Amino acid sequence: MRWLLLFLVLDSVAIFTLIDCMTRNADQFAGGPEDKQAWTRWLWIAVATAWFGVGYGIVLGYYWAVVKRNTLRN
Numbered sequence: 001m002r003w004l005l006l007f008l009v010l011d012s013v014a015i016f017t018l019i020d021c022m023t024r025n026a027d028q029f030a031g032g033p034e035d036k037q038a039w040t041r042w043l044w045i046a047v048a049t050a051w052f053g054v055g056y057g058i059v060l061g062y063y064w065a066v067v068k069r070n071t072l073r074n
Contacts, residue, residue, distance in 0.1 A: 007051050014050035017059045018043040021066070028070050039066065 021039050029035035039062055046055035046062075 010051045011047055011055075014043065014046040014055045014059055017062055018047055021062065024066070029066060030069065 018040070021036070021043050024036070026033040026036045029039065031038070042058050043062060046058035049055040050059070
């Protein structure tokens with residue numbers, strides 16, 4: 001049970017980022033729907049690899065490419 005809890009805690013950031021990506025409109029991505037689809041695939045990889053640290057790099061890339069870009073536009 002402790003391992004499952006540890007896995008969920010380590011994966012929570014990647015899971016919330018994946019949910020954020022899925023709920024954003026395609027026009028918020030630089031490349032449109034194709035870019036959204038690509039980021040969704042990458043974030044699935046981030047969820048699978050976040051428990052040992054690799055997925056956090058993908059999450060940071062998503063933050064700078066999508067989230068930061070949209071906050072600067074407003």
